[in-house]
Amino acid sequence: xxxxxxxxxxxxxxxxxxxxxxxxxxxxxxxxxxxxxxxxxxxxxxxxxxxxxxxxxxxxxxxxxxxxxxxxxxxxxxxxxxxxxxxxxxxxxxxxxxxxxxxxxxxxxxxxxxxxxxxxxxxxxxxxxxxxxxxxxxxxxxxxxxxxxxxxxxxxxxxxxxxxxxxxxxxxxxxxxxxxxxxxxxxxxxxxxxxxxxxxxxxxxxxxxxxxxxxxxxxxxxxxxxxxxxxxxxxxxxxxxxxxxxxxxxxxxx
Ligand code: NI
Numbered sequence: 001x002x003x004x005x006x007x008x009x010x011x012x013x014x015x016x017x018x019x020x021x022x023x024x025x026x027x028x029x030x031x032x033x034x035x036x037x038x039x040x041x042x043x044x045x046x047x048x049x050x051x052x053x054x055x056x057x058x059x060x061x062x063x064x065x066x067x068x069x070x071x072x073x074x075x076x077x078x079x080x081x082x083x084x085x086x087x088x089x090x091x092x093x094x095x096x097x098x099x100x101x102x103x104x105x106x107x108x109x110x111x112x113x114x115x116x117x118x119x120x121x122x123x124x125x126x127x128x129x130x131x132x133x134x135x136x137x138x139x140x141x142x143x144x145x146x147x148x149x150x151x152x153x154x155x156x157x158x159x160x161x162x163x164x165x166x167x168x169x170x171x172x173x174x175x176x177x178x179x180x181x182x183x184x185x186x187x188x189x190x191x192x193x194x195x196x197x198x199x200x201x202x203x204x205x206x207x208x209x210x211x212x213x214x215x216x217x218x219x220x221x222x223x224x225x226x227x228x229x230x231x232x233x234x235x236x237x238x239x240x241x242x243x244x245x246x247x248x249x250x251x252x253x254x
Pocket of ligand 1: 006008036038092203
């Protein structure tokens, strides 16, 4: 069984066939999915998907591109959602200096506030970091330091940075990028991080693995990621599935 720890099934890319697709997951070996909030609408939609499907769980959090929509009332609302049974994480939260939609100061302010919310709610965090590796690490070390654990989603920094996060008690999320031909660093990361610290994720509808690169992604394509990690680690695909499933259970379901 596969645990997809990061999906966005509320995305409009799934509007034509969302229910049909989700109803086929269990038969295809996808045991659990976390639907991750990015915008405030995404936070709400993640709750609705978790209410509708037994195997879907929700994360509540606002992506750095959308923190301009946050205020104290919205934080209160998210904090209440964190208390619901199927809310298993705060995310995705972090810093994005690539798209740079909001000022760095505003991004840092709401990242810190959402890290504090996770601590208060005793939930792990799902971290988004793009072109902001050092600032993300410094803030997490200062504000969170592995208090409730978490995952660095779609990890894109160096293998050395991955090991620093592992030392702090975090997991590293690996998805379709590891299958790309030119993804040398991601393959190094997969080799350097112990299997006991790796989580599988799609970030669907984005980041479909090769040979589907550029097309719509879904949890059904995760076996391609499993195969690539298995090859890098020199273990059987079944072992990658089982160990990463147990990792996700330990982080999100305990
Ligand atoms: Ni995402």
